[in-house]
Amino acid sequence: xxxxIVETKDLSKTYNGFTAVDGLNLRIxxxxxxxxxxxxxxxKTTTILMLLGLTEPSSGTAQVCGYxxxxxxxxxxxxxxxxxxxxxxxxxxxxxxxxxxxxxxNKLPRDEAEKRIEELLATVGLSQVADQEVSTFSRGMKQxxxxxxxxxxxxxxxxxxxxxxxxxxxxIEDMLDLIASMAKKGITVIFCSHQLHLVQRICTRIGILAKxxxxxxxxxxxxxxxxxxxxxxxxxxxxxxxxPDLLDSLKRGAGIREVQSSGxxxxxxxxxxxxxxxxxxxxxSGSLLVGMKIExxxxxxxxxxxxxxx
Amino acid sequence: MIAIFRKELxxxxxxxxxxxxxxxxxxxxxxxxxxxxxxxxxxxTEDTEFVFLxxxxxxxxxxxxxxxxxxxxxxxxxxxxxxxxxNSERNSGNLSRLLSQPIFRDAVINGKFLAGLAVLAxxxxxxxxxxxxxxxxxxxxPPGSEExxxxxxxxxxxxxxxxxxxxxxxxxxILFKSATTSMLASIGLWIFLFFFMPVIANAITGNAAVxxxxxxxxxxTLYGGATSVLLVPELDESTASILYQFVGRLPTPLPFSQSxxxxxxxxxxxxxxxxxxxxxxxxxxxxxEIRAI
Numbered sequence: 001x002x003x004x005i006v007e008t009k010d011l012s013k014t015y016n017g018f019t020a021v022d023g024l025n026l027r028i029x030x031x032x033x034x035x036x037x038x039x040x041x042x043x044k045t046t047t048i049l050m051l052l053g054l055t056e057p058s059s060g061t062a063q064v065c066g067y068x069x070x071x072x073x074x075x076x077x078x079x080x081x082x083x084x085x086x087x088x089x090x091x092x093x094x095x096x097x098x099x100x101x102x103x104x105x106n107k108l109p110r111d112e113a114e115k116r117i118e119e120l121l122a123t124v125g126l127s128q129v130a131d132q133e134v135s136t137f138s139r140g141m142k143q144x145x146x147x148x149x150x151x152x153x154x155x156x157x158x159x160x161x162x163x164x165x166x167x168x169x170x171x172i173e174d175m176l177d178l179i180a181s182m183a184k185k186g187i188t189v190i191f192c193s194h195q196l197h198l199v200q201r202i203c204t205r206i207g208i209l210a211k212x213x214x215x216x217x218x219x220x221x222x223x224x225x226x227x228x229x230x231x232x233x234x235x236x237x238x239x240x241x242x243x244p245d246l247l248d249s250l251k252r253g254a255g256i257r258e259v260q261s262s263g264x265x266x267x268x269x270x271x272x273x274x275x276x277x278x279x280x281x282x283x284x285s286g287s288l289l290v291g292m293k294i295e296x297x298x299x300x301x302x303x304x305x306x307x308x309x310x
Numbered sequence: 311m312i313a314i315f316r317k318e319l320x321x322x323x324x325x326x327x328x329x330x331x332x333x334x335x336x337x338x339x340x341x342x343x344x345x346x347x348x349x350x351x352x353x354x355t356e357d358t359e360f361v362f363l364x365x366x367x368x369x370x371x372x373x374x375x376x377x378x379x380x381x382x383x384x385x386x387x388x389x390x391x392x393x394x395x396x397n398s399e400r401n402s403g404n405l406s407r408l409l410s411q412p413i414f415r416d417a418v419i420n421g422k423f424l425a426g427l428a429v430l431a432x433x434x435x436x437x438x439x440x441x442x443x444x445x446x447x448x449x450x451x452p453p454g455s456e457e458x459x460x461x462x463x464x465x466x467x468x469x470x471x472x473x474x475x476x477x478x479x480x481x482x483x484i485l486f487k488s489a490t491t492s493m494l495a496s497i498g499l500w501i502f503l504f505f506f507m508p509v510i511a512n513a514i515t516g517n518a519a520v521x522x523x524x525x526x527x528x529x530x531t532l533y534g535g536a537t538s539v540l541l542v543p544e545l546d547e548s549t550a551s552i553l554y555q556f557v558g559r560l561p562t563p564l565p566f567s568q569s570x571x572x573x574x575x576x577x578x579x580x581x582x583x584x585x586x587x588x589x590x591x592x593x594x595x596x597x598x599e600i601r602a603i
Contacts, residue, residue: 052410077412077413078412084407086403088402088403088404090321104317105408
């Protein structure tokens with residue numbers, strides 16, 4: 001796999017006796033779109049601020065692209081972009097001026113910066129309004145400008161904190177496309193959001209944070225298996241003209257834990273993805289196989305299993 | 311830091327705030343000068359050595375001197391330019407974006423402070439130059455080289471005085487989350503120091519030394535004393551009372567070098583007060599945890 005971009009070891013943060021982040025171990029590799037989930041106050045933003053070197057950890061260590069954000073904050077900030085939840089721009093400056101200022105703060109050479117800003121404004125679809133004051137922008141436009149703003153420095157890693165809240169559905173689509181195109185350019189994305197269906201759509205891996213702990217982590221399907229099906233694969237099979245012995249012969253199959261039937265539908269629970277083996281069994285038994293699907297997990301359901309007791 | 315300085319300076323120079331302040335100060339300065347030039351003939355006697363400087367310090371029958379106007383306006387300009395330096399960035403959501411750029415955190419304060427100070431310097435220097443030019447035209451007496459020197463030092467001290475108020479305003483903009491609160495706090499402190507501190511000092515009767523100490527805690531008193539010494543080399547009664555080491559001396563003009571020596575403690579006092587504000591700002595801002603903003 002790719003290079004490790006973010007690695008934390010027992011990272012903790014305590015504010016006046018309140019533990020915001022508690023022994024967090026996180027590992028994010030290059031090119032991932034990592035969905036960082038958790039209810040408000042779970043410690044997501046605190047974690048991001050620690051990774052940026054804006055807040056000092058109480059204990060534990062963090063590494064971002066091989067740098068320690070507490071010791072070498074400037075090096076980290078050179079290659080990391082942060083789009084805060086309530087992003088703001090200088091309202092009386094134009095979009096272009098705002099981006100130029102960011103470029104200047106990053107010490108980009110002027111002509112290179114101008115070229116890059118022009119390209120980025122086109123990428124985020126703000127070329128038409130580049131010379132308008134930001135005060136005239138809608139919330140969605142500001143968010144897109146925010147994406148351009150963190151992109152100016154050509155980061156290796158970006159943190160997006162709730163980039164899709166309070167923007168209209170069309171704006172959300174634009175936003176997701178932009179995030180995807182960032183990832184395509186090789187930028188690692190850490191995406192915090194409460195809009196689970198969006199996270200599910202674009203993230204390659206997901207981490208769920210609760211009370212400062214990472215309670216679950218992994219790609220969506222393995223997360224679902226762990227949290228909902230107790231680590232099992234669930235396969236739903238529809239058959240016709242079922243052989244009466246089919247149920248028993250399926251139950252005998254290696255790796256198959258449980259078979260339940262309801263009319264023409266069988267629910268099979270197994271240790272691994274045994275779809276081809278099951279199909280063969282059904283056909284061999286002389287029954288007709290009408291359809292088969294493996295259970296897909298919605299992030300919404302997975303998320304609820306962690307937080308329904310709260 | 312240079313990037314921040316440049317942006318802040320540009321922001322100030324095109325802001326309505328700057329335009330209003332400049333017009334205000336200019337109008338007051340011209341009015342004061344006009345009054346002064348009308349009454350200057352009565353004020354200048356045969357013995358007056360520094361005719362040109364009296365333009366800045368002569369008062370009409372009711373209206374006040376240019377010097378007084380400037381001592382009134384410098385804190386107002388500084389506070390107006392600095393009171394929302396940090397908290398406006400915070401409230402507009404720019405601060406976290408700014409601090410996630412590869413810059414040192416103190417560069418934000420430094421850049422803003424220097425930009426404000428540059429604007430203040432522009433206002434002070436241009437107003438003094440305009441008044442001097444106006445005075446020259448109306449009175450027709452060219453300034454001597456010593457008078458020019460005194461004016462330059464006067465401008466410098468005025469800028470230092472402004473630096474104190476700027477540092478104070480920036481400190482309040484860090485301490486208070488709301489821009490309105492920080493402005494009220496700065497203005498309130500200014501009113502206290504400018505109007506009430508002398509009253510409190512006067513109320514302490516009996517011990518002249520204690521009275522003097524109380525009065526000189528206030529940067530307003532320090533500035534008033536220093537500028538009077540510079541612009542009124544003859545040292546009238548009221549000035550002398552601030553500088554107690556000169557109580558009872560003969561009313562002859564002081565040489566420039568002696569004036570400088572005399573204002574030195576006052577200037578150091580103002581610089582020290584500014585440095586304290588600045589140090590507190592630094593500590594507060596650098597140590598501040600940037601939490602979910």
